[in-house]
Amino acid sequence: MSxxxxxxxxxxxxxxxxxxxxxxxxxxxxxxxxRAWALRDEGDEEASRMLALDPDDPLRWEYSRCLQIEAFSSEVRR
Known part of the structure; x- marks a missing residue:
């Protein structure tokens, strides 16, 4: 990847x-x-817990950051 x-x-x-x-x-x-909504629909309990948090909650932001890092890393590996 350039x-x-x-x-x-x-x-x-x-x-x-x-x-x-x-x-x-x-x-x-x-x-x-x-992405978390899709994971929740697939039965992911962690995604359900995170989506229940207030959007301003730092834990929800950290979970979101991890999801995006994971998606970015997957794309880089391809």
Missing amino acids: PEERQEALEEHGLTETQDGFVLSLRGFQKAAQ
């Missing part, structure tokens, strides 16, 4: 890479919510 393709993938998943790791944007949070 650096340009990698940057496009980061943007697509709503992530920014910093020296301290990945930062999730509002767009990334929204995309993660869509």
